[in-house]
Amino acid sequence: MNALIYLHVFLTVALALPTPQGQEPCNVLIEASPWQISNVVVLNNLPTAPTGSPIHFHISDKNPGLEFETDCGVSMAQGTGARPEEAQGWHSCNDPQVRFLYQPGNLQIRRSYVDDCLGKPPYNGSAFYGNANTGFQVTSTADGEVWTQTEMEMPATSQTS
Numbered sequence: 001m002n003a004l005i006y007l008h009v010f011l012t013v014a015l016a017l018p019t020p021q022g023q024e025p026c027n028v029l030i031e032a033s034p035w036q037i038s039n040v041v042v043l044n045n046l047p048t049a050p051t052g053s054p055i056h057f058h059i060s061d062k063n064p065g066l067e068f069e070t071d072c073g074v075s076m077a078q079g080t081g082a083r084p085e086e087a088q089g090w091h092s093c094n095d096p097q098v099r100f101l102y103q104p105g106n107l108q109i110r111r112s113y114v115d116d117c118l119g120k121p122p123y124n125g126s127a128f129y130g131n132a133n134t135g136f137q138v139t140s141t142a143d144g145e146v147w148t149q150t151e152m153e154m155p156a157t158s159q160t161s
Contacts, residue, residue, distance in 0.1 A: 026117035029065045031128050031156035035109065036060045042102075042136065042147040044083050049143035052076050055084035055102050059093070059109065059154075066113060070095035074102075105134055109154060118161060128156040 040057040054075035061068050072093035076082040090099040090110060101108040109130040118124045132154040136147035 027065075028117045029063070029113070029115050031061070031063050031066060031159075033063050034153040034155040035111075035130055036062070036151065037107070037109075037132070037154055038151045040107070040134065040136075040147075040149040040152070042084055043144065044147065045144040050078070051143070052078040053083055053144070057107075059098065061111070065115075066111075068095055068098070068111075070098050072098065072100050107132055107134055107152075107154070111156075123161070126159060126161045129158045129160070130154040130156050 036059070038058045038060075040055075042055045043051070043053050045051060045053045052075040054073055056071070056073035058069070058071050060070075070093045072091070074084060074087050074091040076084060076087060085102055085104050087102070090101050092099055097112045099110045101110075110127055111130075112125065112127045114124050115126060116124050118126055132152055134147075134149055134152070136149050139146045139148070
């Protein structure tokens with residue numbers, strides 16, 4: 001019983017101690033709201049088309065402390081008939097902290113950031129990952145197909161450090 005009383009007194013005193021001067025309490029950054037992805041365009045061009053087959057989109061994050069906006073895209077070489085989903089691996093966006101992976105029907109985003117609340121360098125870096133299914137409108141053209149999606153939301157589904 002005495003141990004419980006000592007523990008209660010210790011916790012009461014420890015929790016009541018003020019934050020040392022000059023140290024602000026730390027609030028770890030969180031992706032509470034989904035990312036906004038807009039103007040998604042995928043061109044699946046035939047090998048005879050005068051241009052390659054790109055995917056392009058805009059992404060923005062409005063979460064406090066994590067705000068960003070950037071454009072992303074990759075293009076397959078002209079005359080190959082290769083489709084954007086055949087571009088292997090993760091692709092860079094204009095913001096080098098953001099990368100994407102496109103597969104038919106699915107778009108994945110990886111967003112790196114630095115948060116000193118996570119620790120001192122090099123332990124202050126982390127990444128959020130998001131994953132969303134696409135819902136394209138498909139239009140046939142003389143050069144192939146144009147797949148478009150005006151907007152979509154993508155929640156951050158996992159985090160690594």
